[in-house]
Amino acid sequence: MIDTLRQRLHAKSAAMLLTMETRLERIMLGWLALAAMGSAIRIATSPVRGGFPDFSTFAPYLLLVLAPVASMLLALRWFAGGERMPQPATRLAVIGSWRKLSADQARRHALYGTTGIMVSLLVGMLLNVPVRAAEYLAAMPALSGPVPGWLATLHLLMTADVVLLTSLYTIAFVAALRRVPLFPRLLAAIWGVDLAMQLLTAQVVSKAPGLPAAVAESLRSLLEGNVAKVLISVGLWLPYLLLSKRVNVTFRHRIAG
Numbered sequence: 001m002i003d004t005l006r007q008r009l010h011a012k013s014a015a016m017l018l019t020m021e022t023r024l025e026r027i028m029l030g031w032l033a034l035a036a037m038g039s040a041i042r043i044a045t046s047p048v049r050g051g052f053p054d055f056s057t058f059a060p061y062l063l064l065v066l067a068p069v070a071s072m073l074l075a076l077r078w079f080a081g082g083e084r085m086p087q088p089a090t091r092l093a094v095i096g097s098w099r100k101l102s103a104d105q106a107r108r109h110a111l112y113g114t115t116g117i118m119v120s121l122l123v124g125m126l127l128n129v130p131v132r133a134a135e136y137l138a139a140m141p142a143l144s145g146p147v148p149g150w151l152a153t154l155h156l157l158m159t160a161d162v163v164l165l166t167s168l169y170t171i172a173f174v175a176a177l178r179r180v181p182l183f184p185r186l187l188a189a190i191w192g193v194d195l196a197m198q199l200l201t202a203q204v205v206s207k208a209p210g211l212p213a214a215v216a217e218s219l220r221s222l223l224e225g226n227v228a229k230v231l232i233s234v235g236l237w238l239p240y241l242l243l244s245k246r247v248n249v250t251f252r253h254r255i256a257g
Helices: 004-022 024-044 053-079 101-108 117-139 149-177 183-206 212-242 246-251
Strands: 098-100 254-256
Touching: 004 024, 004 117, 024 053, 024 117, 024 183, 053 117, 053 149, 117 149, 117 212, 117 246, 149 212, 183 212, 183 246, 212 246, 246 254
Parallel strands: none
Antiparallel strands: 098 254
16 A cells, blocks of 8 residues: 555656656746736836836846746756766765765666655745745835835845845756756755845845835745745755755765665
C-alpha cells in the first residue's frame, strides 16, 4: 500500500516536472499577459492623480512585467548545461556523513533528479512571482506628477523589492530545474536578500518625513508578513536542502555513507 502510494506520488511529480520543462514558453507568455493586464488595471484605477501619466508612471510596471521573463531567459542560457557545471570547491553543507560520487555515478543513481518533494519547491518558487506581483499591485498605486516624498520613497523601495526578488526566484527556479550544483546555496542567498530587503524598506521608509501613521501600520504588517513567509520557507526547506538524499545526490553528487 505504502509503496503503491509512493509510486503514484512520484509519477505525479514526474509528470508535473515534465509539464514545467516543456511549457516554459507558455508559462512566460501567460505571465506577460496576466502581469500586463494587472498593471493596466492598477494604473487605470490608481487613486493618485498628481498629473498626466508619463514614462515614470509606466516604468515600474514595465519592470514588473518584463524582469521575470528576462531573468528566466537569461537563466536558461546561463544554465543550459547546468548539471555538467562543476561542484563548488568549498562544501558548505557539512551536516551528516557522506560519500562522494562521480558525476556519472550521480546521474545513474535512482534518486538523481528534481522529482518527488523537489517539485513542490520548484512550484513554490515559481508561484512566488505572481504572488509578490499581486501584493505589489494591491499595495502600491501608480504615481503621476508631484507626490509626497514618503510616497515616492516607499514606491521606489517596494518596486525594487518586487522586481529584484521575482527575478531572483525565477533564476533559482531555473537553476533547480537544470540541476545546477550551486542551487541550494543560491536559494539560501536569495532568502538572505529577501529578508534584507524587508528590513531595508522598514528602516528607510519609517524615517521618511510626513509618513502617515495609518500607512506606517499597514507597511509594518506587510513587511512582517513578508519576513514571516521567508522564515517559514527557510524552516521548511533548509533542513530538506541539507539532509535530503535526493538533493545531495542531484546537487552535491554524494550519498550517505
